[in-house]
Amino acid sequence: MSAIPPLVVEDLTVAYDRHPAVHHLSGRFEPGSLTAVVGPNGAGKSTLVKALVGLITPAQGRISTGKLRRRDIAYLPQQAEIDRSFPIMVADTVALGHWGRIGLLRALTGAMKHEMAHALSAVGLEGFEARPIGSLSVGQFQRVLFARLLLQDAKVILLDEPFNAIDAKTTADLLELVARWHGEARTVVAVLHDMDQVRSHFPDTLLLAREQIAWGPTATALTAEHLLRARHMAEAWAENAGVCAPDRRIA
């Protein structure tokens, strides 16, 4: 992997209709790091990932991705956000991973088809090419999406709840791919809820409760004190969060 710039977040506020979902966050995802983003429901985890990938424009602050091009950043949204009713086959879904390199209109080369079959095999789905995606189980579909990520060959990989509602065997297999990406010095960021999984597999953690509670090595970020603070912040959120006031408090 050629040199990857860090993802730097400076005083980042991301808001929906002026209501901040991520509030004055600063820090950096180091090149080659493997970071879990955790926090209570509504903590702004998905919002942060969407902002990192450029899907939402910050209300304040900056995200610097250095010389990374859009195609250098792969993004796996939550499965709930993906429409599987579209009549498309597994092969075409995985082949989307090539689009960053070949564009929409060029045909796949034999080598690309070979890579696709290899990626499907790596996720345990040999022979699934012609299956419609709507016919797959949740776990099989997540394997397909990971095969697509393999083809994308991105320097930075952002995963939003990749193991949500996924069985233990599939999770273990996909965690191996995450470890492989980490071993290849890609920068990987994953939104997760399972703290044991985070402690076992993710060296760094950002604990978010709209604001940063902790960001650093997992053992020091996920202390009982920090987790309690995150929970208290979540309990304090009113149904309607205040607007982001100029004096930096939530009004």
Ligand SMILES: Nc1ncnc2c1ncn2[C@@H]1O[C@H](COP(=O)(O)OP(=O)(O)OP(=O)(O)O)[C@@H](O)[C@H]1O
């Ligand atoms: N498109 C949207 N329009 C308005 N508000 C939104 C939108 N998306 C998210 N929000 C709000 O922003 C806040 C943060 O949401 P986000 O989905 O980022 O949290 P999360 O930490 O990923 O939560 P979860 O763990 O439940 O998935 C929540 O209060 C949510 O209701």
